[in-house]
Amino acid sequence: MSDIELSINGKSVRRAVEDHQLLVSFLREDLGLTGTHVGCDTTQCGACVVSVDGDTVKSCTMLAVQAHGKAVTTIEGVSNGVTLHAVQDAFHRHHALQCGYCTAGLVITAIDLIEREGSRLTRETVAHALKGNLCRCTGYQNIITAILDAAGCLSAPEQVA
Numbered sequence: 001m002s003d004i005e006l007s008i009n010g011k012s013v014r015r016a017v018e019d020h021q022l023l024v025s026f027l028r029e030d031l032g033l034t035g036t037h038v039g040c041d042t043t044q045c046g047a048c049v050v051s052v053d054g055d056t057v058k059s060c061t062m063l064a065v066q067a068h069g070k071a072v073t074t075i076e077g078v079s080n081g082v083t084l085h086a087v088q089d090a091f092h093r094h095h096a097l098q099c100g101y102c103t104a105g106l107v108i109t110a111i112d113l114i115e116r117e118g119s120r121l122t123r124e125t126v127a128h129a130l131k132g133n134l135c136r137c138t139g140y141q142n143i144i145t146a147i148l149d150a151a152g153c154l155s156a157p158e159q160v161a
Contacts, residue, residue, distance in 0.1 A: 004068040008033070009077025017064045023057075024048045026064035027074060035075035035104045039134070046133030049105035050074050056112045058132070075104035078111060087111050087150045096146035098137035106133050106143060114151045121153045 005014045008031060017026055027033045027050070038060055039047035048059040051073040078085040084092065087110045097103045113121070113129045126144045135143065 002065045002068075004065055006067050006069060007071040009073055010071075019063070019065055021064045022060055023050070023052075023062040023064050023067055023072070024059035026067075027059060027072075033074050033076050037101055037104060039101065044134065045102065046105040046109065047102050049108045049133065051108055051112060054112075054115075056109055073108070075107060078107065085111065087114065087147065090146040090150035091143070094142045094146035094149060096138065096142040102133060102135045102137075106130070106135065109133055110147045110150065113147065118151060119153055121148055121151050123148065 001016050002019055003014065003016050005012065007013070008027070013031065015026075015030060017030070024036055024038055027036050028038070036050055036059060037047040039045035041060055043058045043061050046058065049056050050059045051057070052062070052067060053070045079088060085107070087107050091097055091103065091107065096106075109130065109132070113126065117125060123144055126147050127140065130140065130143070
């Protein structure tokens with residue numbers, strides 16, 4: 001067992017954890033933050049993506065003890081109360097989600113991408129950046145459109161079927 005202290009969605013958390021406990025299970029089971037999903041246990045799907053000190057991380061490959069002293073942001077921490085984050089709002093408006101299982105990881109990835117690339121984003125750069133996030137429902141077109149919209153990269157609003 002190890003004692004860890006970290007910031008989760010802006011709140012200080014101190015807990016004792018098993019040394020082998022994954023960050024994703026710490027978030028879901030110990031803290032009840034179930035927006036982060038486990039989709040594959042092999043780092044392939046991206047459903048477990050969270051932000052750790054501003055970098056996207058697949059939380060199924062990081063131990064909770066490795067997050068000691070760090071700031072972790074999950075999907076529960078990106079909105080401002082009832083006001084959605086711009087990426088969440090764009091996902092809603094462009095119908096960029098269906099079952100929702102992958103959405104948390106996609107939103108966290110998109111926020112990081114927009115913060116890094118801003119208005120330089122293109123459909124191609126977004127598609128490339130999403131290679132680590134699998135969605136089995138949408139076909140990605142609406143996801144890419146939503147990310148471009150949230151980044152302010154759409155020249156005109158696109159109509160979605």
